[in-house]
Amino acid sequence: MREVAILGIGQTPVDEHWEKSLRHLAGEAVIAALADARTGAQQLEALYVGNMLSGPLNRQENLGALIADWVGARGVEAAKIEAACGSGAAAFRAGLMAVASGEFDLVTVVGVEKMTETGGPSTTAALATAADADWEAAQGLSFVAINALVMRRYLHEFGWKHSDFAPFSINAHANGVHNPNARLQEAITAKDYARARMVADPINLLDASPIGDGAAAIILCPADHVHGNGYPVITVAASASATDSIAVHDRNDPMLLAAAQRSAEACYAQAGVGPEDIDLFELHDAFSIMAALSLEACGFAERGQGVRLGLEEQIGPKGKLPIATMGGLKARGHPVGATGMYQLVEVTQQLRGEAGATQVEGARIGMAQNIGGSGATIVTHILQRR
Amino acid sequence: MREVAILGIGQTPVDEHWEKSLRHLAGEAVIAALADARTGAQQLEALYVGNMLSGPLNRQENLGALIADWVGARGVEAAKIEAACGSGAAAFRAGLMAVASGEFDLVTVVGVEKMTETGGPSTTAALATAADADWEAAQGLSFVAINALVMRRYLHEFGWKHSDFAPFSINAHANGVHNPNARLQEAITAKDYARARMVADPINLLDASPIGDGAAAIILCPADHVHGNGYPVITVAASASATDSIAVHDRNDPMLLAAAQRSAEACYAQAGVGPEDIDLFELHDAFSIMAALSLEACGFAERGQGVRLGLEEQIGPKGKLPIATMGGLKARGHPVGATGMYQLVEVTQQLRGEAGATQVEGARIGMAQNIGGSGATIVTHILQRR
Secondary structure (H helix, E strand, O other): OOOEEEEEEEEOOOEOOOOOOHHHHHHHHHHHHHHHHOOOHHHOOEEEEEOOOHHHHHOOOOHHHHHHHHHOOOOOEEEEEEEOEOHHHHHHHHHHHHHHOOOOOOEEEEEEEOOOOOOOOOHHHHHHHHOOOOOOHHHOOOHHHHHHHHHHHHHHHHOOOHHHHHHHHHHHHHHHOOOOOOOOOOOOOHHHHHHOOEEEOOEEOOOEOOOOEEEEEEEEEEHHHOOOOOOOOEEEEEEEEEEOOOOHHHOOOOOOOHHHHHHHHHHHHHHOOOHHHOOEEEOOOOEHHHHHHHHHHOOOOOOOOHHHHHHOOOOOOOOOOOEOOOOHHHHHOOOOOOHHHHHHHHHHHHHHOOOHHHOOOOOOEEEEEEEEOOOOEEEEEEEEEO | OOOEEEEEEEEOOOEOOOOOOHHHHHHHHHHHHHHHOOOOHHHOOEEEEEOOOHHHHHOOOOHHHHHHHHHOOOOOEEEEEEEOEOHHHHHHHHHHHHHHOOOOOOEEEEEEEOOOOOOOOOHHHHHHHHOOOOOOHHHOOOHHHHHHHHHHHHHHHHOOOHHHHHHHHHHHHHHHOOOOOOOOOOOOOHHHHHHOOEEEOOEEOOOEOOOOEEEEEEEEEEHHHOOOOOOOOEEEEEEEEEEOOOOHHHOOOOOOOHHHHHHHHHHHHHHOOOHHHOOEEEOOOOEHHHHHHHHHHOOOOOOOOHHHHHHOOOOOOOOOOOEOOOOHHHHHOOOHHHHHHHHHHHHHHHHHOOOHHHOOOOOOEEEEEEEEOOOOEEEEEEEEEO
16 A cells, blocks of 8 residues: 655644534634645545534534535545544544555545534533443443543552552643643643542542544645655554454453554554654543553553553653643543544644644654543554654 | 455344344344355454444444444454445445455445434434534424425426326335335335325325334455355445535535436446446435436436436336335335445345346346435445456
8 A cells, every 4th residue: 555644734722612613613624734735625535524423412414525515625525434532543544545545645534523512412421422322321321430440440450549640631731731722721730630629539620631622634645745845744654443342341351451452563563663662652641541551552561550651750742752742632622533633633743843842852753542432442543754 | 456345245124123222233234244255253354334323313332343342353443434324335435445455355344223213312303414404404404304395396497297206116115025124015006106195295205215223234355355155256346435515505506416426427437337337226215306316417317307217117127227126215214324235235136146026137237326415425336246
């Protein structure tokens, strides 16, 4: 297959965008990405949308056709890809496959979610559709409750204290301060973390990422079509998706994100690199426990030792393994179906050297990992600056 | 890209399956397809799901991971693809791309919908998410009402009578009698059609396809991997998807299915054939007006003359262009996100010579066309017997 490059990126701030509809948000991101790529909507051959909740919350499906028409690309192939909170990166894989295979030469992928107001059920009920409807949600487990059970087990199993997770949230907020698109642009302290309101014991408000409205888009083309668009050429060095059971109780080992391990290892093999070569890692810190489990599954820490990287101050922009460099889900915000695309846009910003105050110096290889459900669908990508 | 073959097919009857959950239905179809392909779930490398309404109606998203695990393929790549009622064929394109590109050697695509009972809004409200939420649904237009406006305009514009559409429904029901998986296995007469209860003038009950629960699945592999599995080898000769505005009032010409035309013409070019070479056409007769418009857009009839093929008795299994040979959406039933996969399974049955009483003699080239929304997303495929 052909090598694929990221020709343009675009994003809206993550916020409560009550004055903008779903199509407006997606359109803003795509049009910004087209401008960044110095091309136009008329040149697009396909559009793939990552979105989870437009049906129940916005009473709108068929987003592919809707957004293609709205941005000025009426007629092109378009579809929505859904994999719960992993929808963004799953859609990116569809776009990647379309270009890598030779089917198309110029496509866009946009992740979009509008979830701070709803025309249907509560957002909490809608998010619970990422869990197993018959064996988790029907028992009254919300999505945060599932993660709380996992975190409680982790604390018990490996002997850590709740406060040992503080560095993940503190780092994300410290980085988010400098990202104009972040939902929460305010630093927090260890004291703030310790005193935050409890949500689902042991997860408190500062363990949890905020929901939000937003869209992020990328323009893809064959790597050898990129000539002098003014940016360093960023290519997709690896891409893999893997799954696990949706219900946590059904896993072989509830403390292992098996799909993260499988997709990360596939990516390392494709790119010919190992964890030690990754300059930054945009992980899926929807809850602080997920940051620890991701680091372990991807080979950055031993089993049960993920929190150690935070405690040893290795996760900041100048650390050994910078994570959540633009705020992560925790501070940038988590518009669920858009998050995977925000991660890929942010890795691109880092590899281009456009990340501002939290720029990882000399970043050349970046990894992004997007999780759907409490580990059920996990999509990993490695991007590389040529 | 590599040529891709259909190695196995499977389907459940379309019915009111109140005793089976979404995962049971999808699982039955996938396991039947695996058996037909003489392979096992452990050999699968990826699974793509076509589904529209699982979020609002079944309170379940993340269907890719759910179904992969359920059928015994935990771990593989999986995702759901949504394009309203065109979700089935849109998912098929994802599977096709995965194999054609060389990414995987054995994948399954399953279309599934469970819509005769709902844990959320009414099915009518859920189906309206295929329309434009801001400019159609918000005005109180249901999905059948939109099609009624189109049919009314067609009658006015081209001077046909409502009864001129009768042959589409009569043919579909006559064929459905012989399909054990069809929801409605009963013949109807012109008198039945004329006297049917009005739904949304001029669409009456026998112009409209019934909803249903069901799943249909296909196993795909590279064509040169097929050796002596006992069936004629069926390959995917062409595949294309195209879009139009979602809102009908926004089209350049509301009487032309521009996305059907665009995707069909792309398919003819890919396969090196023309409409005259198509031995049967599984079209998207969700409403009888859609049958007429599809025939015109795909070059089987002049503009405004689609109904003529029915009136001239050319659409039966022994006619010049057999359509709805297993009952079509009208009689087999329309479990929306599954329909596109039922069409492709049925074309395969025809090309294998397994279609029973409605077998199209000597069928070698078959076309399937799946429509999402009232023409917004249209996915066309041509299958061919080697």
